[in-house]
Structures are given as structure tokens and as C-alpha cells.
Amino acid sequence: MIISACSDYRAVAQRTLPPFLFHYIDGGAYAEHTLRRNVADLADVALRQRVLRDMSELSLRTQVLGEELAMPVALAPVGLTGMYARRGEVQAARAAAQHGVPFTLSTVSVCPLEEVAPAIDRPMWFQLYVLKDRGFMKNALERARAAGVSTLVFTVDMPVPGARYRDAHSGMSGPNAPFRRLLQAVTHPRWAWDVGLRGKPHDLGNISTYRGHPTGLADYIGWLGANFDPSIGWKDLEWIREFWDGPMIIKGILDAQDARDAVSFGANGIVVSNHGGRQLDGVPSTARALPAIADAVKGELAILADSGVRNGLDVVRMIALGADCVMLGRAFVYALAAAGGAGVSHLLELIEKEMRVAMVLTGARTISEISRDSLVQADPG
Ligand code: FNR
Numbered sequence: 001m002i003i004s005a006c007s008d009y010r011a012v013a014q015r016t017l018p019p020f021l022f023h024y025i026d027g028g029a030y031a032e033h034t035l036r037r038n039v040a041d042l043a044d045v046a047l048r049q050r051v052l053r054d055m056s057e058l059s060l061r062t063q064v065l066g067e068e069l070a071m072p073v074a075l076a077p078v079g080l081t082g083m084y085a086r087r088g089e090v091q092a093a094r095a096a097a098q099h100g101v102p103f104t105l106s107t108v109s110v111c112p113l114e115e116v117a118p119a120i121d122r123p124m125w126f127q128l129y130v131l132k133d134r135g136f137m138k139n140a141l142e143r144a145r146a147a148g149v150s151t152l153v154f155t156v157d158m159p160v161p162g163a164r165y166r167d168a169h170s171g172m173s174g175p176n177a178p179f180r181r182l183l184q185a186v187t188h189p190r191w192a193w194d195v196g197l198r199g200k201p202h203d204l205g206n207i208s209t210y211r212g213h214p215t216g217l218a219d220y221i222g223w224l225g226a227n228f229d230p231s232i233g234w235k236d237l238e239w240i241r242e243f244w245d246g247p248m249i250i251k252g253i254l255d256a257q258d259a260r261d262a263v264s265f266g267a268n269g270i271v272v273s274n275h276g277g278r279q280l281d282g283v284p285s286t287a288r289a290l291p292a293i294a295d296a297v298k299g300e301l302a303i304l305a306d307s308g309v310r311n312g313l314d315v316v317r318m319i320a321l322g323a324d325c326v327m328l329g330r331a332f333v334y335a336l337a338a339a340g341g342a343g344v345s346h347l348l349e350l351i352e353k354e355m356r357v358a359m360v361l362t363g364a365r366t367i368s369e370i371s372r373d374s375l376v377q378a379d380p381g
Pocket of ligand 1: 026
């Protein structure tokens with residue numbers, strides 16, 4: 001099969017993965033309205049074509065929180081990545097490092113901090129959920145510092161989990177789930193051999209290191225479910241500063257007032273995100289939410305954005321709407337599931353090429369020249 005776009009990787013991932021894993025990645029919350037809008041609204045953002053402007057010199061380089069990036073892209077934290085490819089976090093982190101962009105390790109990764117950090121030659125980012133078990137959080141922060149993590153990404157849009165109907169239908173959860181997952185694994189032999197057998201241990205590495213015993217998939221759902229903390233507020237984030245003095249990004253901002261509060265708190269960055277449509281279905285797409293947030297806080301902290309980004313044109317659109325850097329979620333995971341680290345590497349190449357075309361044809365020679373002027377303004381009438 002010829003692979004020329006993220007959608008090709010998605011199709012291969014669907015064939016390769018047992019359905020419970022494919023739908024866990026691909027699905028969103030409730031009726032998936034926000035999931036669809038993320039992609040559709042972004043695609044609707046019209047780029048403004050400019051011509052005859054000598055675009056021979058282009059630079060995609062940028063700086064985010066003091067780090068040099070080859071392009072304004074980072075891999076988003078995605079739980080269970082080591083179930084989509086053998087030791088998947090390590091493979092994805094290596095591909096990101098080769099391309100000069102950050103990889104963000106999820107709290108609920110398969111590979112622990114101590115396995116991923118030494119495998120790459122640039123500092124990685126680490127994502128933490130706000131969990132009731134503060135002992136775990138303190139332990140994770142100390143280990144992150146010891147592993148040389150440069151930036152902490154604090155995800156705050158999960159005080160409760162959004163219901164994902166697909167998970168119950170696919171066998172990820174629901175009746176007879178362990179039996180259904182086993183059946184799906186044996187009917188997907190490539191995955192069963194490569195990841196199911198050779199990719200062990202299938203542990204939640206960061207959590208099992210803390211708890212001192214293996215944490216399997218069933219445990220994962222139980223432990224996380226018991227650990228969401230709906231009582232969380234800005235004041236609860238203060239104590240993190242005692243254990244983490246490096247850059248801190250708040251992930252899951254969708255409202256301009258919350259972005260202002262992040263500035264008052266002293267955050268170094270935010271990720272404008274609706275968690276890829278996996279939390280509150282019905283909230284606006286990031287493409288819709290981002291401009292008002294950028295108007296409220298641009299220049300006061302780093303603005304990252306994700307949800308719905310599938311190609312380099314989408315990256316340029318997000319930057320034109322006000323982001324400084326764009327996170328890839330499903331886009332890199334489909335490529336990883338389909339073709340491992342080589343797939344992620346190829347996807348990043350495609351994104352870079354697409355960005356170059358978009359920049360030449362919108363007349364932006366550098367990332368800072370991409371602005372709302374790069375877009376066709378909506379008709380005021
Ligand atoms: C996620 N996301 C996520 N976010 C986070 O902060 N911690 C996590 O562990 C996870 N896990 C996770 C698993 C899967 C399978 C997906 C698809 C997503 C959300 C992720 O970081 C990002 O916000 C979205 O993926 C962005 O949307 P797109 O680009 O996937 O549409």
C-alpha cells in the first residue's frame with residue numbers, strides 16, 4: 001500500500017491492531033461530535049494564497065520554553081503507546097528526537113521514564129495527571145527530574161473520565177472484555193507476535209515502579225478510575241512547585257478565562273486542547289477555541305494546541321490561529337501502529353514537507369511570519 005498521508009496510516013493501523021486497541025485510539029467521548037468537529041473545523045480554516053514573493057529561503061525552526069525545535073511540533077502524551085507497537089514509547093521518542101522535536105511521555109505509558117529517557121539524545125517531556133495519590137505524583141516528579149525530563153505537562157481536563165461508548169463495544173471494557181481481547185489478539189497474529197509476545201512486559205511502567213508490582217490493563221482501568229480527583233483546583237497545583245522547578249505546561253485549556261488563570265498561576269505554557277474529543281463531547285473544537293485564547297494570553301506564556309491535527313497544513317493553520325507549537329496525537333499513533341518508529345519518522349517528514357508547501361504558498365518565510373494574515377478572513381457580513 002502506498003502511504004502518502006495520515007489517513008493511509010490510519011487504514012493500516014485498523015487492519016493491524018486488535019479492534020479494542022484501534023477503537024481505543026480512534027474513538028472519542030459520547031456521540032463523538034467534538035472529535036469530528038476537531039478535524040472538520042480545522043480543515044475549514046482557509047489559508048490565504050500568496051504568490052511571486054521569492055520564497056527560496058524558508059526556516060521551520062523555532063524555540064519553545066528555551067528548547068530548539070526543528071519545527072513547531074511535539075508528540076502529545078498518549079497512554080498505552082507500548083500496546084500499539086513493541087515498546088512503542090521508545091520507538092516514537094527516538095523518531096521524534098531524530099527529527100528534532102519533543103516527545104511527551106504519558107503518566108500511563110507502558111515503558112517507564114527510566115526506559116525511554118536514556119534511549120534518546122534530547123530531553124523529553126513528561127505528562128502528569130492530577131491524581132488523588134499524591135505520593136505517586138511526588139515520586140513521579142522526582143523520577144522525572146532524575147531522568148532529565150525538561151518540561152512537565154500537567155493535564156487538567158480529566159477530573160472525571162468522559163464515557164467512550166466505543167470501548168464498551170470493542171472489548172476494551174464491558175462484559176467479557178478479557179476474553180474478547182484475547183480472541184482479538186489471536187486473530188491479529190502480526191500484532192500478537194510483535195507486540196503481544198515480544199513487547200512484554202505490558203505494564204504501566206511509571207505506576208508499577210511506584211507500587212512495586214506489575215500493573216496490567218485491568219489494574220490500569222481500576223487504578224485510574226479510583227484516582228481521578230474532581231476536587232482539584234489551582235491551589236492544588238501550588239505544591240507541585242515544591243517538587244518541580246522546571247517549565248510547566250497546563251494541558252486541557254479551552255477557555256480564555258482559564259488561560260488567564262494559567263498566566264496568574266505562573267504556568268510557562270498551556271495546551272489548548274479538548275483531549276482529542278475524548279472528554280466532554282459538545283465542547284468547541286480547538287480551532288474554534290484557540291483565537292480567543294490567543295487574544296487573551298499571546299506572548300505571556302507558550303501556547304501549544306492539539307486535537308484534530310492530521311497534516312502539515314493543519315499545523316500551519318493552528319499557528320495562524322495563535323499557537324506557538326502544535327501537538328500530534330492520533331496522527332503519530334496511527335503511524336506507529338502501522339509501521340513502528342519508521343512510520344512516525346515518515347509521518348514527521350510528511351508534515352515537514354506539507355508545512356513547507358503551505359508556508360511557500362502563504363508567503364511565510366519563518367514560523368513567526370505565520371499569522372492570522374495567513375488566513376482568509378471570514379466575511380464580516
Ligand atoms: C490521549 N490523550 C492523552 N492526553 C494526556 O494528557 N495523557 C494521556 O495519557 C493521554 N492518552 C491518550 C490516549 C489516546 C489513545 C489518545 C488518542 C489521546 C490526549 C492527547 O494527548 C491529545 O490531546 C489528543 O490526542 C489530541 O487530539 P488528536 O490529535 O488525537 O485528534
